[in-house]
Amino acid sequence: MKKLISIFIVSLMFVGLAWAQGTLTFDEDGWNLPTGSVYGDGSNEVNGITWNYGHCQDAGQYSIEGTSLLLRRASDGYLEATIPGGIGTFSFEYKKGYTGNAVRQLELIINGTQVAVTDEFGTAEHNDADVVYTFSHEVNIPSEATVRIKNVGETSPNRHSVIDNISWTGMGQVDDPFIGVSSISISGFEYELDSGPSEAISFTINALNISNDVIITSPDYYEVSLDENANYGNIVELSPVDGTIDNIEIFVRLESGLVVGDYSGILLVESELNDIEIDLSGQVKAPLAPGYFVDFEDGSTTGYASENVELNGLVWDMTQSLIGSDSGDWKIDSKSARFNGKAGSSITMMEDKVNGIGDINFFYKKYGNDAQRTWKVEYSMDGGTSWTQAGDEFVAQDAVTEFHASVNQAGNAR
Structure with missing residues (x-):
């Protein structure tokens, strides 16, 4: 195949x-x-x-x-x-x-x-x-x-x-006019409201055997420069030296002062040969509300049987899991959560938190020499009626590993 x-x-x-x-x-x-x-x-x-x-x-x-x-x-x-x-x-x-x-x-x-x-x-x-x-x-x-x-x-x-x-x-001797760019699609321009511009992302231009300038024009809401840290505007002009533009880096960023929303456009590279279009996409995000943090230090369980536990002001159900403090439990302070590895093992919020979900992060590792299974993280935006997977599935290893997933959903969530 x-x-x-x-x-x-x-x-x-x-x-x-x-x-x-x-x-x-x-x-x-x-x-x-x-x-x-x-x-x-x-x-x-x-x-x-x-x-x-x-x-x-x-x-x-x-x-x-x-x-x-x-x-x-x-x-x-x-x-x-x-x-x-x-x-x-x-x-x-x-x-x-x-x-x-x-x-x-x-x-x-x-x-x-x-x-x-x-x-x-x-x-x-x-x-x-x-x-x-x-x-x-x-x-x-x-x-x-x-x-x-x-x-x-x-x-x-x-x-x-x-x-x-x-x-x-490889590309050897090129006798006729040539122009190329390193990417035709650039995404990931973003910043939080009132904290622009975005970080710059670059692409490169190469040209051979050309006579005239190459003109790079940014679309609305974007700006370009030859200097990552200064001199941004809507147009950059490149003049060939002996017919050559040799791997010149062009920096692009989402301009400051924009309102919350998504921004896309086409950056144009004009030359005597023809025009090359580069798709740009980015966003301005609303400020995130204060996060919700659980370290299990304020909770306790009596075993693996299902029970409700209040953690940092919200109730969680712990089924086939417990809050452990044994020497075999990896922990930052004195407690951490431990799953027993059965199919029904879970830790589930039983009530919503306000202000939505931005990123989900936590640390995990293998418990002792126990056999491991595949785990996943899910979130709900409808009070627990339906659940959507966040990030990738994972299997705990001997080394401590950080889980990260970007959800970026507004509203009540769990």
Whole structure:
């Protein structure tokens, strides 16, 4: 089964490119990847290119071919290298690792900007434990480029994903006019009301064999600059030097003074060749109300039997769970919650909190050497009638891990 995902981010006219290529299979000498339950960071030089990896291991029985690399999670698992001479097409194979059913999705980041993602994979619904997919993307950057492959986002729950058989073509001598950008869609511009502008997000422009200026025009509500920290406006003009614009970074941000709401628009890159459009999206958020915090220090239970407990002013039902203070309970102060691991184990708010839900965060870890099951977090906006999953499912490990999910729902919630 082969899936091909291509997002074209450049507009080019060329006749006679000289192409080169490279490959990476993880079967090369020098790979000392961790195995078993150990994950680690490291690097290896292959054919003059240094590949750095973070929180990875040998995929072992889940490999695609020979040795494969297994990425554990989005927060700190990655593979990265700086490839000289430019990149034409970049490709790799990928599949599910381990047996957990968390949704998986990989992203390709070029020079710090996400340029493409794979389809989602790895859940029970996909039924693809043994399916190897192929990803391919037209990068078309004629100069040195830094490539990173990782799970989408920054979350910490496990999303084991296997990659292998990486390949790319290079861009050699370009004789005819060329212009390209590193991304055609940028999102994530945001700030809280009265605290703008947003943080800047950048993209890069490359051009060869052009005569006239390239003009970058921002849409309403956005502004652009060549300096991340100053000189923002609606237009940036780039003048080629000897016909070349070499990997120039353009900074974009959502302007200050906007009201609460969503803001989208099209940033225009105009050149003598044609125009390139970059979709922008962002939002101004209402100020968050004070959060609700539970540390279990004000509650107590008599065992695993279901009972109601008041925690920081709200009543919770604890079923097949308890508030523990034993030496085996991991805790920040003197108490924490412990699930017994049965199917019905839960901690549930029995009444709503006002002012909605922004982010949900907590710490968790494995209790002793007990067998573990998959857990999930849910929230309700209708008094507990229906529930919606927040964030990814997770399995507790030996190490303390932080759960994070963004809900951003107004109104009464539990």
